[in-house]
Amino acid sequence: MKSVIPIANRSHLLSPAVRIAGLPLGLFLMIAAVTTEARADDWPGWMGAGRDGVYSESGIIDAIPPGGLKAKWRHPIAGGYAGPAVADGRVFVFDYQRSAGEAVNSPNSRANLQGVERLIALDAETGEELWKHQYDCPYSISYPAGPRCTPTVDGDHVYILGSEGDLHCLNVANGDLVWARSFKKDFGAEVPIWGFASHPLIIGDLLYTMVGGDGQGIVAFDKNTGDVRWKALDTNAGYCPPTLIEAGGTRQLIAFHPNGITSLNPTNGEVFWTVDLAPMYEMSIARPMVDGDLMYASGIGSESVMLRLSNDQPAAEELWRGERDEALYSSNATPMFVDGILYGSDCHQGSLIAVDAKDGSRIWQSFRPTAPDATERQKKVGVKHGTAFVTRLGQSDRYLVFGQTGDLMIATLDETGFHEHGRFHAVDATGEAFGNDVVWTHPAYANRTAYIRNDKEIAAFDLSK
Numbered sequence: 001m002k003s004v005i006p007i008a009n010r011s012h013l014l015s016p017a018v019r020i021a022g023l024p025l026g027l028f029l030m031i032a033a034v035t036t037e038a039r040a041d042d043w044p045g046w047m048g049a050g051r052d053g054v055y056s057e058s059g060i061i062d063a064i065p066p067g068g069l070k071a072k073w074r075h076p077i078a079g080g081y082a083g084p085a086v087a088d089g090r091v092f093v094f095d096y097q098r099s100a101g102e103a104v105n106s107p108n109s110r111a112n113l114q115g116v117e118r119l120i121a122l123d124a125e126t127g128e129e130l131w132k133h134q135y136d137c138p139y140s141i142s143y144p145a146g147p148r149c150t151p152t153v154d155g156d157h158v159y160i161l162g163s164e165g166d167l168h169c170l171n172v173a174n175g176d177l178v179w180a181r182s183f184k185k186d187f188g189a190e191v192p193i194w195g196f197a198s199h200p201l202i203i204g205d206l207l208y209t210m211v212g213g214d215g216q217g218i219v220a221f222d223k224n225t226g227d228v229r230w231k232a233l234d235t236n237a238g239y240c241p242p243t244l245i246e247a248g249g250t251r252q253l254i255a256f257h258p259n260g261i262t263s264l265n266p267t268n269g270e271v272f273w274t275v276d277l278a279p280m281y282e283m284s285i286a287r288p289m290v291d292g293d294l295m296y297a298s299g300i301g302s303e304s305v306m307l308r309l310s311n312d313q314p315a316a317e318e319l320w321r322g323e324r325d326e327a328l329y330s331s332n333a334t335p336m337f338v339d340g341i342l343y344g345s346d347c348h349q350g351s352l353i354a355v356d357a358k359d360g361s362r363i364w365q366s367f368r369p370t371a372p373d374a375t376e377r378q379k380k381v382g383v384k385h386g387t388a389f390v391t392r393l394g395q396s397d398r399y400l401v402f403g404q405t406g407d408l409m410i411a412t413l414d415e416t417g418f419h420e421h422g423r424f425h426a427v428d429a430t431g432e433a434f435g436n437d438v439v440w441t442h443p444a445y446a447n448r449t450a451y452i453r454n455d456k457e458i459a460a461f462d463l464s465k
Contacts, residue, residue, distance in 0.1 A: 041055070041056060041057040041445075041446055041447075042086055042087045042088065042153075042446050043055075043084075043085060043086040043087070043444040043445055043446040043451075044085055044086070044087040044152065044153040044154070045085050045150055045151065045152040045153060045199065045200075046083065046085075046149070046150040046152070046199035046241060046442065047287075047334065047391075047442065048391070048444075048445070051201070051241075051243065051287075053334065053336055053390065053391050053392060054391070054392045054394065054395075055391050055392070055393060055394070055400065055445040056393075056394045056395075057445070057446070057447075057448060059448055059464055059465050060393060060448060060463050060464070060465065061410070061463055061464070061465050062398065062410070062421065062465075063410055063421035063422045064408070064409065064410050064421065064422030064423055064424055065422060066422070067424075068424030068425070069408070069424055069426070069450070069461040069462055069463065070461065070462045071459055071460065071461055071462075072125070072127070072449065072460040072461065072462055073126060073127030073459070073460050074127065074457050074458070074459040074460075075122055075127040075129070075457060075458050075459075076456065076457050077093055077095045077120065077453060077455075077456070077457060077458050078095040078096055078097040078098070078118070078146065078455065078456075079095060079096050079097075079098065079103075079145035079146035079430075079455040080093075080094055080095040080096055080145055080146025080147045080148075080441070080453070080455065081143075081145060081146060081147070081148045081332075081440050081441055082094040082095070082146065082147040082148055082149055082150050082151070082441070083150040083441050083442035083443060083444055083453070084150070084151075084443075084444040084451045084453055084458060085150055085151040085152065085153050085158070085444060086124055086444045086446035086447065086451060087153040087158075087172070087446075088153075088172070089123065089124050089125070090121050090122065090123065090124055090130065090172065091121070091122040091123075091124050091127075091444070091451055091458070091460075092119060092120070092121055092122075092151040092153065092158055093119075093120050093122065093151075093453060093458050094117070094118070094119050094120075094146070094147045094149070094150070094151055094160055094162075095117070095118050095120065095146050095147065096115055096116070096117050096118070096137070096139070096144075096145065096146030096147060096163070097115050097116050097118060097134075098113050098114070098115040098139075098144075099114045099115045099116070100113065100114035100115070101113030101114055101115075101139070103144050103145065105142065105143050105144075105432055105433060106142055107142060107281075108142075109142065110140045110141050110142055110144075110193060111139065111140070111141065111142065111144045112138070112139065112140050113138065113139040113140075113144050114138055114139075115136075115137065115138075115139065116134045116135060116136055116137060117134065117135060117137040117146070117147055117160075117162045117163070117166065118132055118133065118134040119132070119133045119134075119151060119158070119160050119168075119170065119175070120132045121158075121172070121175060122458070124446070124447055124449070124451075124460070125447075127458075127460060131174055131175040132175065133168070133170055133175040133177070135166065135168075137162055137163075137164055137166065138164070139163060139164065139195075140164075140191065141163055141164070141191065141192075141193060141194060141195040142193050142194055143194055143195075143433075144163070144195075145431055145455055146163070146455070147160070147161075147162050147163050147195075148163060148194075148195055148196065148197035148239070149161040149162070149196070149197060149198070149199045149200065150199050150442065150444075152199065152200045152201070152202055152207075153172060154202045154223065155172075156171060156172055156173070157169050157170065157171065157172060157178060157223070158170050158171075158172050159200045159202070159207060159223070161196055161198065161199070161200055161209060162196065163191075163195030163196055163197075164184065164191055164195065164196070165182060165183030165184050165189055165191055165196045165211075166180065166181075166182055166183075167180065167181045167182075167183065167200070167209070167221075167226070168180045169223070169226065178224075179225060179226035180226065181221070181226050183196065183211050183212075187211050187213060187216055187219075188213065189211050189212045189213050189216070189237065190212060190213070190236065190237075192212070192236065192237055192238070192239065192282065193281075194239060194283075196210075196237060196239075197239035197240075197241075197285070198210035198237065198238070198239065198240060198241045198242065199241040200241075201241060201242050201243065201244065202223055203244055203266060205222060205223055205224065206220045206221065206222065206223060206229055206266070207220070207221045207222075207223040208220050208221075208242045208253060208266070209221075209241070209242065210237040210238055210239075210240070210241075210242065210255065210257065211231075211237060212235065212236045212237030212238075213234075213236075214234050215231055215232070215233070215234055216231040216232075216233075217232065217233030217234060217235035217236070217237065217255065217257050218231070218232055218233055218242060218253075218255045218257075218264070218269070219231045219232075220266075220269065230268055230269040231269065232264055232269030232270075232271065233255065233257060233262060233264075233271075235257040235258060235259050236257070236258050236282055237257075238256065238257045238258045238282055238283075238284035238285075239282075239283065239284060239285040240255075240256040240257070240284045240285055240286065240287060240288075241287060242254060242255050243287050243288065244266060245290055245295075245309075247290075247293065247309040247310070247311070247314065248309060248310045248311060248312055248313045248314045248315060249311075249312065249313070250272070250313070250314040251266055252264070252265075252266070252272060252314050253265070253266040254288055254295075256277075256284045256286075256287065256288050256297055257284055258278060258279070258282035258283075258284050259276065259277075259278055260274050260275055260276040260277045260278065261274065261275045261277055261288055261295075261297050261305075261307075262274045263314055263316070272314035272315070273314060273315050273316055275305060275307060275316060275318060277297055277299070277303055277304075277305050278303060279298075279299025279300050279301050279303045280299070280300050280301030280303070281300065281301075283299050283300045283301075283331065284299055285299060285330070285331055285332055286298065286299065286330035286331065286332070286333065286334040286335065286344075287334045289334065289335060289336070289337035289342070290309070290337065291337040291338060291339070291340065291357065293308055293309045293311060294306060294307065294308060294309070294319075294337070294340075294357055295307040295308075295309055295316065296328075296335075296337055296342060296357065298322065298327065298328055298329050298330050298335075299329065299330070299331070300329060300331055300347050301329075302322060302323065302324045302327075302329055302348070303322070303329070304321060304322035304327045304328065304329060304360070305318060305320075305321050305322075306318075306319045306320050306321075306357060306360065307319065320359060320360055322360050323360070324348075325362075326355075326360045326361060326362060327355055327360035327362075328342050328344050328346055328353050328355045328362075329346050329347050329348055330344050330345065330346070330347065331345075331347035331385055331387070332385070332387055332440055333345050333387050333388060333389050333390070333440075333442075335390070336390050336392055336399070336413075337357070338392065338413075340356070340357045340358070341354055341355065341356065341357065341363065341414075341415060342354065342355040342357060343390055343399075343413050344390065345369070345370055345386055345387050345388045345390075346365075346386075347384070347385050348382055348384075349365065349382045349383075349386070350367070350370055350371060350382045350383030350384055350385060350386025350387075351365040351366055351367045351369075351370055351371075351379075351382075351383070351386060352365065352366050352367075352368070352369045352370060352388050352390075352401075352418060353365045354413070354415070354417075354418075363415055364416075364417045364418070366417065366418040367379055367383065367386070368409075368418055368420060369388035369390075369401045369403045369409060369411070369418065370383060370386035370387060370388050370403055370404060370405075371383040371386050371403075371404075371405070371436075372403070372405065372407070383436070384433075384434045385433055385434060386404065386436075387403075387404040387438065387440055388401050388402065388403045388404065389401070389402045389441075389442045389443065390413070391443075391445060393410075397412050397413060397414050398410060398411070398412055398413075398421070399411055399412075399413050400443075400445065400450070402426075402442070402443050402452065404429060404436070404438040404439055404440060405425075405429055405437075405438075405439075406425055406426055406427045406428050406429045406439050406454065407423050407424065407425050407426065408423065408424060408426045408443070408450060408452065408461070409421075409422065409423040410422055410423075426450070426452045426459065426461060427439060427452050427453065427454040427457065427459060428454060428456070429454070430454040430455040430456050431454070431455060439454045439455075441453050441454065445463070448462065448463045448464035449461060449462060449463055449464075450463055
C-alpha cells in the first residue's frame, strides 16, 4: 500500500505561497493529510497507469468480507476480451455486438461474423452511458467474442485497436473521431488468427503497437495525427504489447514478437539487441517482465528465457531457459515479477505458480485462483490455460487476483504460498475455452473501485475501507 507521510514530517511539502496564506500551520497540515489520503488513482490503460500491474491507491480493503463487495452499478454490454480503462471520471469499455454468424472457438479455424465494434464511455460513479462510438467490423478470427485491446487514455484522447486492425483516436469528451488507420488497408497487414491484441502504448507524442509484415512488425505513429513516424522489424504481429524500460542508462522499447524479444530505440526504431524466443502458434502474448536487472519472457510450448540486462549499455545476456514442468509458461495473462519470484498462471498446468528467478525452479502452485473446484485428476493432468489476472497492491505482498471463474480475491503471495484473504463471485464466466466456462478479461482498479466485465455486463465494486 502507498505509504502515509506522518503529519509532523509534512511541512516540507508546503509551497511558499501556502505558508503565507494566513492559515495556521496545524490546520493546513490536517487538511493536507485528508487530501493526501483522499486522492484517487486512474487506470488509463492495460495493466494500469504504469502498465506494470501495480495498483497504488490508498484506503483499499485488506480482505474481502464474507458478504462480498458492494456493487455500485452494473451496465449491459456485449462481447470482448478487452479490459476497461478508467480516467477522469469516465470508464471506457470496448466490445463487439454481433449481428450474424456463429461464434465458434476453434484453435485451427476462423469464425466469420458480422457486427460492430463499439467503444462505450460510462460515468465512473453511476455507470450512466455518456457516449458511444461504433463502426461496422466483419470478423474473420478465432475466439471471436470481441476486441482484445484495452482502450488507452491519454489526455483529451482515447485510442482503441480492434481485432481486425482498426486503430482509432477519439475525443474523450464526446467520442468524436480524430483520426483512424486500418492495418489491413493501409499496411497490407495479415490479421493474426486470434486478432490484433497489442494494447497501444503512448510515450510522449508517439503511439507504439505491433502491426506485422516486412519492415513493419512494430510501428510508431504520431499520436495526434496517425502519421507513421517509423517502422521496424521483419516479423508477424504476434499478440504482445510493446513496453518501455530503462536499463543500461538507456530508454529501450521492448517488442516480444513471434520470433523473439527485441530492444529498440524508441525514437527511431534502431535495434539494440535481440534474443530468440519462439512460442508455439506465434503466441507471444504476455509482456516480458522486469525485476531489477532481470527480464523474464515466456509463452506456450515451454518457451521461456531469463535475461540479465546490462547496467552500462543497452544489452542483455541469457541466464537460463525453462524446461517442461519447470519455470512458468504464461499465455493470456502477464505474470508479476517481484523480489526474485515470478507469480503467474501457467498455460500447461493451469494453476497459479511461483517460480524462483535464480534457476526456474517451482516453489509452489495453487488451483484456488484458476480452478477452485478442480478434481484431483484435473490437478494432476492440469486445467488447460487456466487463467488468473494478478495485480499488486502498491509495494506490499498483497494482491488482487481475478480468476477465470469470475471470482475476485485478495491474497498474500510470497515464497510460502498463496494465502487467500476472502473472495467473492463478481461476474459470471460467459466465455468458453477448452470445455471450461471462462472470463478472460483484466479488471481495472481506480477510485477505490474494481471495474470488471464479461460478455454481458460491466460492474463496479467498492474496494474502499
